[in-house]
Amino acid sequence: MSRVLIIGAGGVGGVVTHKCAQVPEVFSEICLASRTLSKCERIRDQLKRRIEIARVDADFPDEMMALIRCFKPDLVMNLALPYQDLAIMDACLAAGVHYLDTANYEPPNEARYCYTWQWAYRDRFREKGIMALLGCGFDPGVSNIFCAYARKHLFDEIHTVDIMDCNGGEHGHPFATNFNPEINIREITQRGKYWEGGQWQETDPLSVHQPFDFPGIGLREMYLMYHEELESLVKNIQGLRRIRFWMTFGEQYLTHLRVLQNVGMTRIDPVEFEGRRIVPLKFLKALLPEPSSLGVNYKGKTNIGCMLEGVKDGKPRKVYIYNICDHAECYQEVKAQAISYTTGVPAMIGSLLMLTGAWMKPGVFNTEEFDPDPFMDRLNRHGLPWIVEDK
Numbered sequence: 001m002s003r004v005l006i007i008g009a010g011g012v013g014g015v016v017t018h019k020c021a022q023v024p025e026v027f028s029e030i031c032l033a034s035r036t037l038s039k040c041e042r043i044r045d046q047l048k049r050r051i052e053i054a055r056v057d058a059d060f061p062d063e064m065m066a067l068i069r070c071f072k073p074d075l076v077m078n079l080a081l082p083y084q085d086l087a088i089m090d091a092c093l094a095a096g097v098h099y100l101d102t103a104n105y106e107p108p109n110e111a112r113y114c115y116t117w118q119w120a121y122r123d124r125f126r127e128k129g130i131m132a133l134l135g136c137g138f139d140p141g142v143s144n145i146f147c148a149y150a151r152k153h154l155f156d157e158i159h160t161v162d163i164m165d166c167n168g169g170e171h172g173h174p175f176a177t178n179f180n181p182e183i184n185i186r187e188i189t190q191r192g193k194y195w196e197g198g199q200w201q202e203t204d205p206l207s208v209h210q211p212f213d214f215p216g217i218g219l220r221e222m223y224l225m226y227h228e229e230l231e232s233l234v235k236n237i238q239g240l241r242r243i244r245f246w247m248t249f250g251e252q253y254l255t256h257l258r259v260l261q262n263v264g265m266t267r268i269d270p271v272e273f274e275g276r277r278i279v280p281l282k283f284l285k286a287l288l289p290e291p292s293s294l295g296v297n298y299k300g301k302t303n304i305g306c307m308l309e310g311v312k313d314g315k316p317r318k319v320y321i322y323n324i325c326d327h328a329e330c331y332q333e334v335k336a337q338a339i340s341y342t343t344g345v346p347a348m349i350g351s352l353l354m355l356t357g358a359w360m361k362p363g364v365f366n367t368e369e370f371d372p373d374p375f376m377d378r379l380n381r382h383g384l385p386w387i388v389e390d391k
């Protein structure tokens with residue numbers, strides 16, 4: 001029986017609230033808090049169970065502290081934006097409350113994804129006797145757990161990993177992003193980066209691509225990108241020779257993105273506009289559909305997984321581990337599209353394993369640092385079944 005405080009009433013926060021509400025024996029009291037109270041009310045009204053809601057601006061640790069003092073959670077789940085990670089971790093540290101998120105901290109004025117800032121909290125969390133679980137969505141999150149599962153059960157040595165994220169769905173909008181537009185566009189427009197031969201290699205943004213035939217979806221062009229789980233997996237999976245991350249994009253999406261970049265709409269530095277300073281990407285976000293609004297007409301599937309190569313019992317082995325998720329089925333269950341669903345379900349499972357003690361130790365951790373088995377078992381039980389194929 002635990003009290004959980006969920007921050008962020010967007011696409012992912014909505015799914016997490018629904019999924020926690022489905023497990024009352026663990027999440028006995030739930031509070032959903034966000035910057036805009038009406039978004040919490042909308043999610044609360046979709047549920048059969050009673051939950052609390054609150055307004056909070058999580059950029060301010062004092063507001064977070066006041067809410068924590070009032071609700072007294074055992075764990076805070078951060079499903080707002082990466083900008084809030086450190087403020088919420090500070091509040092958790094001051095209050096002695098466990099923490100979980102799905103995306104690593106990045107400073108608002110610089111698109112730089114790295115765990116340095118959050119890993120720096122390790123000693124303080126350990127000394128306080130509380131735990132932080134970082135990046136517990138699908139990718140990062142389940143992608144890391146697939147690697148840990150392969151290391152435990154399928155390989156003696158893992159040499160290469162390709163994480164492949166395909167959205168084969170159609171939402172019916174000319175251009176929209178499946179999670180927060182600002183964070184998504186910052187991620188996609190950065191330089192590509194992957195690990196090979198003991199060092200990081202850089203590429204021009206989206207310049208390296210190849211087709212792949214995704215089970216359940218078909219042939220799609222996937223593009224090499226930097227993604228945050230590469231940083232922790234390089235540290236935590238011993239003996240890796242190469243690790244890369246790929247994501248699929250359609251021609252229409254890429255054409256829109258190119259035009260927006262060319263006219264300066266994806267800039268994150270402030271510009272003067274009619275006597276005010278505005279950040280073009282934040283203005284663009286205000287015009288684009290919210291991720292939580294996309295689910296209603298979404299058709300098709302996602303397929304996210306890992307292709308791993310290495311050695312088992314002295315022989316070369318190649319294995320593909322993946323999940324297929326259907327947008328319309330997600331909408332039917334929790335009123336959300338599959339990108340929010342594939343992120344929210346793992347966040348709920350990570351919290352459940354922390355609160356029930358299966359994954360509990362003081363400090364700051366990434367998901368591949370724990371036994372993957374209870375998590376893999378829960379994925380099958382809570383809506384994200386996975387498949388292992390020898391290639």
Ligand SMILES: NC(=O)c1ccc[n+]([C@@H]2O[C@H](COP(=O)([O-])OP(=O)(O)OC[C@H]3O[C@@H](n4cnc5c(N)ncnc54)[C@H](OP(=O)(O)O)[C@@H]3O)[C@@H](O)[C@H]2O)c1
Binds near residue numbers: 010056181
């Ligand atoms: N690991 C993964 O697999 C994965 C995949 C997808 C997304 N993610 C992460 O999941 C997070 C949520 O994504 P999403 O698609 O749900 O985004 P979203 O729909 O834009 O939702 C974000 C929510 O956070 C709220 N929020 C923003 N700043 C806040 C603040 N200072 N205090 C309180 N609430 C605040 C927003 O409120 P307002 O509407 O009032 O601004 C909004 O309701 C992002 O960090 C994203 O990077 C992870």
